[in-house]
Each structure stands twice: as C-alpha cells, then as structure tokens.
Amino acid sequence: AQSVTQPDIHITVSEGASLELRCNYSYGATPYLFWYVQSPGQGLQLLLKYFSGDTLVQGIKGFEAEFKRSQSSFNLRKPSVHWSDAAEYFCAVGAPGTYKYIFGTGTRLKVLA
Amino acid sequence: DAGVIQSPRHEVTEMGQEVTLRCKPISGHDYLFWYRQTMMRGLELLIYFNNNVPIDDSGMPEDRFSAKMPNASFSTLKIQPSEPRDSAVYFCASSLSGQANEKLFFGSGTQLSVL
Numbered sequence: 001a002q003s004v005t006q007p008d009i010h011i012t013v014s015e016g017a018s019l020e021l022r023c024n025y026s027y028g029a030t031p032y033l034f035w036y037v038q039s040p041g042q043g044l045q046l047l048l049k050y051f052s053g054d055t056l057v058q059g060i061k062g063f064e065a066e067f068k069r070s071q072s073s074f075n076l077r078k079p080s081v082h083w084s085d086a087a088e089y090f091c092a093v094g095a096p097g098t099y100k101y102i103f104g105t106g107t108r109l110k111v112l113a
Numbered sequence: 114d115a116g117v118i119q120s121p122r123h124e125v126t127e128m129g130q131e132v133t134l135r136c137k138p139i140s141g142h143d144y145l146f147w148y149r150q151t152m153m154r155g156l157e158l159l160i161y162f163n164n165n166v167p168i169d170d171s172g173m174p175e176d177r178f179s180a181k182m183p184n185a186s187f188s189t190l191k192i193q194p195s196e197p198r199d200s201a202v203y204f205c206a207s208s209l210s211g212q213a214n215e216k217l218f219f220g221s222g223t224q225l226s227v228l
Contacts, residue, residue, distance in 0.1 A: 032214045043117070043204055043219030051214055090156065094213025099144070099169075101213060103156040 002027045004093050006104035013081050014112045021076040021107050023091030032094035033074040035065055038106070039087045047089075050074065061085070086111045119205050119220035127228050131193040134223045136205030137186055142218070144211030147180055147190050148204040150222070156204070162188065163211055195227045 003026045013019055025031060032051050036044040048059025055067040065076045074091060091104040118137040126132055138145045147159040160170040165182040173180070177196070182188040192199055202224050206217040 034216075041122075041221065043206070043221050044217070045219070046216045049214075049216070096213060098213050099161060099211045101158070101217065105155040 002031065002093055002095060002100075002102050004091050004102050004104035006089075006091055006107050008107045009105070010108050010110065012110040012112060015083050016080050019076075019078045019081045019085070019109070021089050021091075021109070023074045023076065023104060025072055025074065025091075025093045027072075027093060027095070029096070030067075030069065032096060033065075033067060034092040034094065034101075035059065035063070035074075035076045036090045036092060036103075037061075037087050038090065044090060047076070081109075081111055083111045083113060085109060117205055117207050117218050117220035119203075119223050121223060122221065123224045123226075125226045125228065126195055128196055129194045130227075131191065132195045132199075132225060132227075134190040134203050134205075134225070136188045136190070136220060138188070138205070138207035139218055140186065142207035142209055143185075144208045145182060145188050146206040146208075146217065147188070148206060150202040150204060159190070161211070192225075195225075197227045200225055200227050 005024045034049045035047040037047050038044045047063050048057050050057045050067045058064050063078050067074050088106045088108045090106045093102045120135045146161040148156050150156050159172045160180045162182045180190045202222045204222045205220045208215045
C-alpha cells in the first residue's frame with residue numbers, strides 16, 4: 001500500500017538559515033509527488049510537484065525539492081528561510097491513473113527572528 | 114475566480130446536533146473532494162464527486178456522515194448526530210480532471226468543535 005512519511009513533526013530554524021524537510025514514500029513505482037503548504041487558518045497551497053524528468057524541481061516562494069528514487073525520498077529545501085515561511089508543510093503522493101492522493105502527517109515549521 | 118469557498122469558517126455545536134458544512138468549488142472544476150484533518154490521522158479523504166455524482170465514499174467514517182452535491186457549484190457535508198470525536202478541520206477541494214497528477218485547490222476549511 002502506498003504511504004507517505006514525514007519524520008519531523010516540528011522543525012525550528014532561524015530566519016536566513018537553510019531548510020530541509022524530509023519526505024519518504026512507499027509505492028510500487030514512481031508516484032506523482034507534491035509538496036503543499038498550509039498557513040494558519042488557510043487551506044493547502046501547492047508549492048511544487050514532480051512527475052518525471054529532472055529530479056530537482058523548482059517551486060513557488062523559492063522552494064525546491066529533489067526526487068531520489070534510490071531513497072524513495074522527496075525532500076523539500078530552501079536556501080534561506082523567511083519569517084513568512086512559518087507554516088505546516090505536507091508531502092503528498094498521487095497514484096498514477098487514479099484520483100488518489102495520500103498526504104503525510106505534516107511538518108510544522110517555526111522560524112525564529 | 115474566488116477559489117474554493119467554504120462556510121462556515123468555524124462551527125461550535127453540542128453533541129447530538131446536526132452540522133452542515135458547505136462548499137462552493139471553483140467554476141469549471143468537475144471534481145470535488147471532502148477531506149478531514151485531525152492531529153492524530155492527518156488529512157483523510159472522506160468522499161469525492163465527479164460531475165456532481167459521488168464516486169468514492171469509502172472514507173466516510175460512518176452513517177452519521179453524508180455528503181451531497183445538488184449542482185456543480187455547491188456541496189454539503191452533513192453530520193447527524195454529531196459527536197465530540199468529529200471535531201476536526203474539514204476541507205473541501207476541487208480539481209479539473211480529478212487525476213492524481215493534478216493540483217488540488219483547497220478551501221480555507223471549517224473548524225468544527227463538538228462539545
């Protein structure tokens with residue numbers, strides 16, 4: 001069965017520091033991979049997605065993610081975090097040929113001034 | 114477009130009462146999804162519709178939950194009777210094709226508290 005694991009429930013970084021949020025998935029083939037961000041009191045917003053091709057994908061707000069097939073990972077990165085990046089981040093897997101999305105449990109990011 | 118619109122933003126009710134959550138998807142989106150978000154279980158898909166028809170309701174927790182989509186611009190999720198364990202944030206989302214490679218557009222959610 002497909003699953004998504006985000007091992008870090010909470011992460012705290014200082015403003016200006018680099019960020020990496022981890023995501024591991026379990027799926028028989030390469031799924032569609034997504035990162036969404038949820039700001040307080042808001043719905044989820046798509047940051048970036050990967051289907052195929054270049055394993056390093058760029059998203060909005062300066063985020064990027066790298067797909068590593070050998071590690072079944074799709075980690076999200078940002079070189080320099082801004083205070084406005086404080087939010088909850090969700091990794092998601094989509095099963096090709098279906099409507100099914102599986103979301104991870106999320107990582108809550110806190111940014112220190 | 115205003116995006117996916119959900120109402121109310123917050124709902125506080127007492128156990129045993131009926132609760133109705135509302136959603137207006139983005140115009141032209143043929144697929145509508147209801148999700149529930151809790152600390153324990155994260156985001157769970159409850160049900161989804163294609164062209165106003167419920168396609169998969171296997172995520173609906175029990176018979177107390179029901180969802181309808183009477184037309185392309187409106188859907189409801191009803192809980193009757195409500196219980197404290199139903200307390201959660203309920204999200205509605207819509208998409209064009211409903212395929213798993215497509216972006217989901219989420220509403221801002223309804224925070225439900227059942228006392």
